[in-house]
Amino acid sequence: MSALSFLKDSVFSDEYAGCRGFLQARDTRFKVAIIFLLLLAVLFSKNIYFLILLYMLCLFLAMFSKISLGFFLKRTWIFIPLFSxxxxxxxxxxxxxxxxxxxxxxxxxxxxxxxxxxxxxxxxFFVRVLTSVSLAALLVLTTRHYALLKALRIFRVPQIFVMTMGMCYRYVYLFIEIIENTYLAIKSRVGFVHSVKKGQMIVAVNIAGLWQRSYILHDRVYSAMLSRGYCGEPKAIDEFNSDFKDWISLTAAILLFSAGLLWQSCCLS
Amino acid sequence: MHIPDGYLGPATCGVTYAVMFPVWLIASKIVKKTLKTKQVPLLAISAAFSFVIMMFNIPIPGGTTGHAVGAVLAAILLGPWAACIAVSVALIIQALLFGDGGITAIGANCFNMAFVEVFAGYYIYRAISAGSTIVSSRRIVAAFIAGYLALNIAALSASIMFGLQPVLHKTASGQALYCPYGLKTAVIAMLSEHLLVFGWVEAIITALVVKYLQKQDPVLLKMQEEVKA
Known part of the structure; x- marks a missing residue:
């Protein structure tokens, strides 16, 4: 259940995405492109100094985006980098x-x-993983989740994927609630389960039960979609607005990515 | 088995994305053709289901826990193409929104878990359960074996990706640039934990869920045939 609590915390923590910081003010499509370019720069880099430079940039971006540095470091150092x-x-x-x-x-x-x-x-290896995780965290922390999924359309992700992702994201909340309630009910009835076999059985029954509920739910969701005018093809409302600062940021990211490649080729030759 | 950013070099990330793009395109075409309009939300709900399965900590003898991927279960319930989309969507959301698995490694993670594991598991299950009734105990055995073998095949695929990194990306002085362990070490490390622990978790959960559904709601096990019809 600890994984579930962590997931719930991450899902419901929209605190920083609502702040008025540098990254929050960027158009989501541009932000995805910028972070993706920087991730590619990290991926291609064969120079430790360039990686450190990119990591420092992450820390500056976190500061300018009004993310508490302590929170950012805790979020990015624990788990994957520490494991790595x-x-x-x-x-x-x-x-x-x-x-x-x-x-x-x-x-x-x-x-x-x-x-x-x-x-x-x-x-x-460690600095590369740390910088990558920090970039991904910047994207997640400064963007509202639904906007992030919608922005995927600029990468020409098939519509069925984007629609499925958007809907899936909403049902993850619901399923987390269902599982939590089920576990609470089990706990209140049987207390702590000591037997491994019994524990496995409870998990399996929970998963199967969740699948049964999911199947029933899809019928209701379809009726709800029909009542809102769904006729086979999903339609999405675009609410993205870009300004010159977005273009400047994207140009800076492209320059940084190119500089990284150039630096590398200079070092190799 | 979720590979983070920084473990794989650009060549491996690029190749796995290049392999997965046509797979996703074919999957979306097949699913669009076979899935009735009414079943469209089912795909999203299945993706959420697949996402949540990976969050269940299952008790393992010795006091620790592990988690199942649920890819074989999704393939048994939805068929391989719909399961490929559902598991891919779950993995993409995990990488983009929760940082579980890298963004540059989405292609590799989807290749291992949404393609290799889903298709291997589905065809092993189909081969063992061929000709049996929906409530036959052979289906439970089939689900168990498919869960165990498919997860280990996926783990082998991931370990080959790890093991290739020092061969593909190394400086002149021999310094590793990505995952530092060679093929032998990576295969032994990945396979030993999956053969001994995680494979059993996947097998037990897949088999128990099939057993429960056979008893409580066998129609759900026929659903992927219904999707095709």
Whole structure:
């Protein structure tokens, strides 16, 4: 249930998306394109200094978007980057990264060496993951979720996907509520379940029950869609408005992406 | 199995996106053709269902928990193409809105879980349960085996992606640029945890849900035939 609580917290935390900050003021289509370009710059980068520069940019963007730095760091350092840090630790050793040893130690009679290549690779991997996660977090925190899904249309995502995503997003809320209520009902009737087998059975029955309810629900949703004028093809209202600041931001992102590629090719040649 | 940003290089991300684009296009065409207008909301609700399944923590002996992907279950209930869309939508929303799985790795995650796992699971289930009635216990066994094997095939696919990174992207001094572990290490690490833990979780949940639906509402297990009709 902890995963559910985390999900619920993230779903319902729309606090920063409503602030009047730099990223919140950008047209969602431009913001998606800018973040995607920066993510590509991170993906293609083979230069640690350029990655650090991009990470600093993330922190500045968070500050200018009125996101509390403590909250942003907590959100972006815990989970994936920390997990990646532990994944990268064995890569410091010469078993996985052969190269010039900088430190050696004995563990259970086995001599292990930390190599220069291992340290460089692990740091590179960690900073890349951290910067990517920070960019994704900036997008999520500063955009209302429904606007983000709607903006996908600029990438020519098929309409069936966009419509399904929009509807799916709404039903996720409902399903979380149903599951929470079901668990609360089980807890109030049987208390804490100690048996693994019983626990698995409860989860399976919950999933099957959810599927039954979903099936019943789709009939009602269809009736609701018909009553609103749905006739086979979904129609969406576009509410996007762009201004010159959006174009300047996009140009800056394109320049940064190109500079990254150029820097890389200069370093390689 | 949700691959975050930064683990895979541009070549792997690009290739998996390139593979998934035609799959998504074919899936949306087939689903548009076979799905009756009335069943359109079912797809969205199935995607939400698939999303929520991944949030269930299932108790595992030893006091820990794991979570199922639910891709095989979605394939059994909806058919492979609709399940491919439902699981893809769930994965895209997870990546875009919750940061679970990377944005640049959406192609790779969808390839592993919405394509490889869905189709492998569906055809294994179909092969084992062929000729059996909807309430036959063979279907439970089929769901169990399909859940276990399909998740492990998907894990193998993910581990090959990880293992290829040091081969594809390395500096002149031998420094890894993305996932630092070679093919052997990545395959052993990924497969051991999926063969020993997560595969069983997927198998048990898929089989138990099929068993429950056989008893309570067998019509729902026929639904994917209904969608095709």
């Amino acid at each position: 840090f532990f994944i990268a630790l064995p890569a410091l050793l010469d078993i996985f990264s052969p190269g010039r040893p900088v430190l050696s130690f004995n563990l259970a009679g086995i001599t292990l060496r930390i190599t220069q290549q291992g340290i460089a690779g692990a740091v590179f």
